[in-house]
Amino acid sequence: xxxxxxxxxxxxxxxxxxxxxxxxxxxxxxxxxxxxxxxxxxxxxxxxxxxxxxxxxxxxxxxxxxxxxxxxxxxxxxxxxxxxxxxxxxxxxxxxxxxxxxxxxxxxxxxxxxxxxxxxxxxxxxxxxxxxxxxxxxxxxxxxxxxxxxxxxxxxxxxxxxxxxxxxxxxxxxxxxxxxxxxxxxxxxxxxxxxxxxxxxxxxxxxxxxxxxxxx
Amino acid sequence: xxxxxxxxxxxxxxxxxxxxxxxxxxxxxxxxxxxxxxxxxxxxxxxxxxxxxxxxxxxxxxxxxxxxxxxxxxxxxxxxxxxxxxxxxxxxxxxxxxxxxxxxxxxxxxxxxxxxxxxxxxxxxxxxxxxxxxxxxxxxxxxxxxxxxxxxxxxxxxxxxxxxxxxxxxxxxxxxxxxxxxxxxxxxxxxxxxxxxxxxxxxxxxxxxxxxxxxxxxxxxxxxxxxxxxxxxxxxxxxxxxxxxxxxxxxxxxxxxxxxxxxxxxxxxxxxxxxxxxxxxxxxxxxxxxxxxxxxxxxxxxxxxxxxxxxxxxxxxxxxxxxxxxxxxxxxxxxxxxxxxxxxxxxxxxxxxxxxxxxxxxxxxxxxxxxxxxxxxxxxxxxxxxxxxxxxxxxxxxxxxxxxxxxxxxxxxxxxxxxxxxxxxxxxxxxxxxxxxxxxxxxxxxxxxxxxxxxxxxxxxxxxxxxxxxxxxxxxxxxxxxxxxxxxxxxxxxxxxxxxxxxxxxxxxxxxxxxxxxxxxxxxxxxxxxxxxxxxxxxxxxxxxxxxxxxxxxxxxxxxxxxxxxxxxxxxxxxxxxxxxxxxxxxxxxxxxxxxxxxxxxxxxxxxxxxxxxxxxxxxxxxxxxxxxxxxxxxxxxxxxxxxxxxxxxxxx
Numbered sequence: 018x019x020x021x022x023x024x025x026x027x028x029x030x031x032x033x034x035x036x037x038x039x040x041x042x043x044x045x046x047x048x049x050x051x052x053x054x055x056x057x058x059x060x061x062x063x064x065x066x067x068x069x070x071x072x073x074x075x076x077x078x079x080x081x082x083x084x085x086x087x088x089x090x091x092x093x094x095x096x097x098x099x100x101x102x103x104x105x106x107x108x109x110x111x112x113x114x115x116x117x118x119x120x121x122x123x124x125x126x127x128x129x130x131x132x133x134x135x136x137x138x139x140x141x142x143x144x145x146x147x148x149x150x151x152x153x154x155x156x157x158x159x160x161x162x163x164x165x166x167x168x169x170x171x172x173x174x175x176x177x178x179x180x181x182x183x184x185x186x187x188x189x190x191x192x193x194x195x196x197x198x199x200x201x202x203x204x205x206x207x208x209x210x211x212x213x214x215x216x217x218x219x220x221x222x223x224x225x226x227x228x229x230x231x232x233x
Numbered sequence: 234x235x236x237x238x239x240x241x242x243x244x245x246x247x248x249x250x251x252x253x254x255x256x257x258x259x260x261x262x263x264x265x266x267x268x269x270x271x272x273x274x275x276x277x278x279x280x281x282x283x284x285x286x287x288x289x290x291x292x293x294x295x296x297x298x299x300x301x302x303x304x305x306x307x308x309x310x311x312x313x314x315x316x317x318x319x320x321x322x323x324x325x326x327x328x329x330x331x332x333x334x335x336x337x338x339x340x341x342x343x344x345x346x347x348x349x350x351x352x353x354x355x356x357x358x359x360x361x362x363x364x365x366x367x368x369x370x371x372x373x374x375x376x377x378x379x380x381x382x383x384x385x386x387x388x389x390x391x392x393x394x395x396x397x398x399x400x401x402x403x404x405x406x407x408x409x410x411x412x413x414x415x416x417x418x419x420x421x422x423x424x425x426x427x428x429x430x431x432x433x434x435x436x437x438x439x440x441x442x443x444x445x446x447x448x449x450x451x452x453x454x455x456x457x458x459x460x461x462x463x464x465x466x467x468x469x470x471x472x473x474x475x476x477x478x479x480x481x482x483x484x485x486x487x488x489x490x491x492x493x494x495x496x497x498x499x500x501x502x503x504x505x506x507x508x509x510x511x512x513x514x515x516x517x518x519x520x521x522x523x524x525x526x527x528x529x530x531x532x533x534x535x536x537x538x539x540x541x542x543x544x545x546x547x548x549x550x551x552x553x554x555x556x557x558x559x560x561x562x563x564x565x566x567x568x569x570x571x572x573x574x575x576x577x578x579x580x581x582x583x584x585x586x587x588x589x590x591x592x593x594x595x596x597x598x599x600x601x602x603x604x605x606x607x608x609x610x611x612x613x614x615x616x617x618x619x620x621x622x623x624x625x626x627x628x629x630x631x632x633x634x635x636x637x638x639x640x641x642x643x644x645x646x647x648x649x650x651x652x653x654x655x656x657x658x659x660x661x662x663x664x665x666x667x668x669x670x671x672x673x674x675x676x677x678x679x680x681x682x683x684x685x686x687x688x689x690x691x692x693x694x695x696x697x698x699x700x701x702x703x704x705x706x707x708x709x710x711x712x713x714x715x716x717x718x719x720x721x722x723x724x725x726x727x728x729x730x731x732x733x734x735x736x737x738x739x740x741x742x743x744x745x746x747x748x749x750x751x752x753x754x755x756x757x758x759x760x761x762x763x764x765x766x767x768x769x770x771x772x773x774x775x776x777x778x779x780x781x782x783x784x785x786x787x788x789x790x791x792x793x794x795x796x797x798x799x800x801x802x803x804x805x806x807x808x809x810x811x812x813x814x815x816x817x818x819x820x821x822x823x824x825x826x827x828x829x830x831x832x833x834x835x836x837x838x839x840x841x842x843x844x845x846x847x848x849x850x851x852x853x854x855x856x857x858x859x860x861x862x863x864x865x866x867x868x869x870x871x872x873x874x875x876x877x878x879x880x881x882x883x884x885x886x
Binding site: 075080103123159160170172193197201211 | 572615728742771821858
């Protein structure tokens with residue numbers, strides 16, 4: 018039976034020792050190297066080409082996410098298991114995007130790490146509970162979701178200028194109506210055009226029609 | 234020495250002609266003569282160089298009187314003397330009437346010399362008179378055409394004549410001036426000694442020149458450069474004085490204005506307060522431009538009113554001198570809006586659009602017929618208006634005055650801008666002091682919190698853990714596993730505490746993953762902690778990184794704003810909007826809660842976090858806009874530039 022080769026990367030010697038001891042309790046695992054910072058981890062993996070890299074997310078030098086990205090690019094045969102304090106979906110997502118296939122939380126049962134190394138070595142993905150694929154999908158949706166209504170970002174004055182401008186008032190007329198100088202009216206108009214991503218009076222009128230500012 | 238004489242003799246008898254010539258020589262002339270007997274010959278030789286014509290009255294083919302008529306028709310002034318043997322008294326009188334100079338009988342030729350001498354003398358006098366007349370006419374038109382005012386007085390100083398330029402300069406017509414003395418123009422600006430020196434100089438026969446300040450008929454003052462030259466009669470006594478005046482008011486004004494303008498520009502660099510600087514500028518403008526009143530009005534931040542910041546020539550309080558930027562504000566508002574100078578010359582009723590409407594028409598500072606409103610424009614933006622007027626004099630503001638007024642307005646604008654910048658720097662420094670004091674406070678509070686957490690929570694847990702581990706070694710082996718399990722639980726609890734503590738201090742996520750993930754995570758914790766739901770809208774932020782200071786700034790602003798909402802707004806939901814354009818990252822936090830009066834809160838100095846947020850935005854080169862109305866919610870919008878301002882200016886070129 019072939020053994021699974023593992024490289025450990027963590028900046029705390031005590032943690033490394035602990036992880037080392039834990040993994041070596043499994044007869045099919047063999048720890049072939051240990052790194053104390055991100056750069057060393059990348060070099061070591063490149064040289065030793067282990068089956069699995071067990072990697073602390075928080076690392077001096079290069080952080081875990083960046084180490085993951087580089088390792089996955091340079092040594093695609095090595096699978097990465099992230100060990101992290103953070104159960105946050107954003108981290109998991111970023112780790113997965115960078116090429117990690119395992120994500121293990123530090124405050125769960127130690128047996129999980131063993132399971133994770135075994136799973137990723139077998140080519141599967143492993144996320145420790147309470148993380149789940151569904152939670153990550155939900156996060157992705159949230160990060161995409163609820164696009165901004167740019168109209169909401171306009172100030173009260175800009176909205177007033179937008180309405181008058183859509184009705185065809187000149188800057189001078191807007192100035193008179195609102196009691197400001199034509200120059201200031203022009204500035205408000207330029208700002209609102211920029212905010213709404215509009216470039217001409219025609220586009221402004223079209224926008225006003227679409228939003229129902231002007232009756233069709 | 235004989236007098237040369239060119240003579241034409243009209244005579245059919247050669248001997249008679251010879252006799253006449255002889256007689257002329259005898260009388261002391263040197264005649265160069267020619268005799269003609271026919272009309273053709275006569276006309277051929279008739280030319281202006283002749284000194285004398287002697288004509289027989291009766292000729293076989295011609296006629297003496299006819300010859301005289303030809304002479305007159307040609308407009309020649311040549312003495313014409315009839316010489317005849319037969320002329321009667323009656324004919325002679327008729328010939329003289331027709332213009333003959335003299336007549337004499339052939340048998341009395343001895344009188345010829347005397348007659349010729351007399352005729353020549355008469356002609357000389359006539360021609361001199363004509364020349365004098367011509368000279369007079371020439372002098373008169375020169376006098377009239379002269380650009381300089383010219384006054385001629387008699388020896389006693391009584392005006393005998395003035396030219397049109399004098400009327401233009403002083404406003405007095407020739408009729409009004411003649412008979413008066415130049416005291417008519419006295420301004421009272423010179424003492425008696427001045428006039429005494431003047432008179433002593435000219436009465437001694439010398440010319441006097443100098444600058445004199447005089448008063449026009451309309452009461453206004455002007456400065457002239459005057460030269461008075463005495464005129465002597467043939468006996469050498471002074472008969473008249475000629476005074477030539479040049480109006481140098483404009484030149485003086487320019488000279489006098491340039492100096493204060495120069496000093497004004499020096500003053501701008503001097504460490505004076507804005508008020509003092511404006512007062513000095515206005516004072517200079519008032520004096521130099523002969524204005525009755527000068528006001529400087531600046532727009533309020535909302536551009537609704539023009540409010541006086543300096544005023545000269547009125548007793549009113551500055552607070553009273555304010556007009557709306559609108560139709561009620563008349564010419565002042567118009568100058569502000571159009572960025573064009575508004576001038577009224579005082580002739581007729583002030584046009585409707587320039588008139589102040591009630592109650593602003595009651596402001597004393599603006600009640601005048603002649604005025605100019607000059608917009609104060611800085612970097613293309615109106616910041617206010619300089620109003621100048623003449624209340625007492627209805628003399629319109631001259632082109633020169635108006636252009637100088639515009640120069641003053643420009644100087645005023647610079648002074649105001651500098652002062653505002655200076656005040657901003659001072660205010661900035663003050664705010665910086667407040668901020669650093671706050672920073673120290675915040676730091677201390679953070680340390681206190683950390684110390685408490687470390688001591689109370691983590692310290693306690695560690696003590697507990699130590700206790701469990703110590704007792705674990707002494708307990709029976711069957712309970713040992715239980716102790717270990719207890720210890721493991723304590724360690725897990727410790728890990729959670731430490732992680733939260735570290736996240737509170739600074740979320741590593743912000744550095745590792747960027748603003749959006751860090752905020753989304755923050756919203757979750759926030760909702761869990763305060764039971765306030767966060768609706769987040771964003772565009773352009775996903776998987777995008779910004780400069781670290783911008784991410785930190787935005788994160789902290791949102792964090793602070795959300796804390797405020799939880800504490801003060803009394804709502805169960807809050808909206809956070811995040812978006813970007815090429816220039817900046819925008820962050821907006823809006824709630825429909827209790828709201829507040831931003832001015833009161835910011836001005837109150839109470840640390841509501843608003844000042845902190847605003848400082849953060851300002852430090853990043855951006856700004857924070859606070860829209861809040863008591864009772865209808867609050868909206869905070871921060872704009873954080875993504876590039877340095879200088880870089881942006883460069884890239885625009």
